[in-house]
């Protein structure tokens with residue numbers, strides 16, 4: 129079995145010795161469970177779309193319910209479909225255009241505070257930026273103190289995620305450790321903030337043009353079940369806040385690392401951004417549309433470093449897949465990190481080459497050789513939001529600043545693959561203002 133470049137040698141060795149390979153399917157047992165890994169674009173379609181009715185979210189997401197509630201990430205059908213119908217209009221293209229303005233504004237405010245020649249951890253900077261952007265687009269809040277509260281609470285709250293891998297996480301969370309106390313406190317703070325915003329909006333009836341207003345106004349006319357109650361709105365807000373900011377921040381951190389690693393590509397992004405912004409575009413959507421090369425840079429970065437590096441499902445009912453018996457309870461893995469780096473679809477796969485995404489070259493690849501946002505009914509609801517954010521933030525930063533490695537810094541990216549793929553040691557870069 130090929131190592132896509134992410135597995136520890138010991139893990140790779142374990143798989144070599146304990147797995148059976150059936151063409152593009154790898155099978156092994158871990159913690160007494162059958163695990164099937166599917167390594168071909170056709171299988172992305174078959175597993176995540178065609179066979180979706182045989183699966184559910186899996187144990188980690190079920191355990192995550194005790195803090196995230198029944199939001200889009202954790203809920204099962206039929207609730208998931210109903211919620212998806214209610215939340216979808218908030219991510220309509222027209223709305224994303226309005227959010228685009230906020231994204232650029234916040235990116236500029238961030239860089240205005242930078243001092244030329246200093247070294248910044250771009251991963252930290254991106255976590256703060258994407259959280260501020262999501263906070264503003266979700267709750268129309270940009271008061272520094274609230275953003276700080278959200279930022280502190282979300283950071284502490286993220287600490288619960290590793291707990292979801294343990295049995296009985298509810299009990300662990302009740303124990304009197306420092307970190308469990310911090311998680312409980314941050315959950316209380318976030319809940320209080322979200323519920324008070326919901327109450328204030330319901331009372332005033334004012335439309336702030338943000339996601340929260342859309343969620344409050346949404347009605348499930350198709351399913352005939354009306355609007356969401358406060359608890360459901362809280363669950364969706366929290367889900368969007370958590371799902372929306374870290375993935376995008378990690379993606380942007382990879383992108384800026386790649387810009388320092390490939391100065392000639394950084395210059396092409398700069399030239400395109402300078403040209404597009406000089407033409408004074410009418411709105412964010414038009415700016416986005418004209419930043420064609422920048423879009424290809426983002427596509428290629430998400431290919432090489434997909435922030436969600438594997439999609440997992442649990443099997444609810446036993447079924448047969450291409451002649452293999454898949455028992456109930458099996459774990460199914462569809463790894464972006466392996467398929468995106470498969471030389472059959474991406475020659476010289478570890479090379480960073482944005483022109484792989486020229487339309488005439490992309491057209492020669494199978495549809496699901498690229499799926500950074502997943503596939504099927506659970507495909508990322510924030511995909512258009514994330515594209516707009518990544519492209520505009522990259523263009524806004526690079527048109528004014530040059531990014532380089534500090535002396536002695538490693539030019540190879542060390543990765544940490546947990547629920548999301550993130551830079552292991554931050555992304556320290558020198559920012560120099562362009563003339």
Ligand code: HEM
Pocket residue numbers: 200201212262367368371372373375376379434435436439440500501502503505506507508509510511513514
């Ligand atoms: C580069 C950034 C992002 C990446 C790579 C990404 C990737 C993904 C992937 C692969 C899934 C599917 C997971 C699965 O099938 O198990 C997903 C789901 C989801 N994402 Fe994203 N995402 C990003 C940004 C966002 C943003 C900005 C938001 C919201 C503002 C968001 C909200 C969600 C939600 C709510 C789901 C669950 C959807 C459902 O099950 O119906 N994501 N994301």
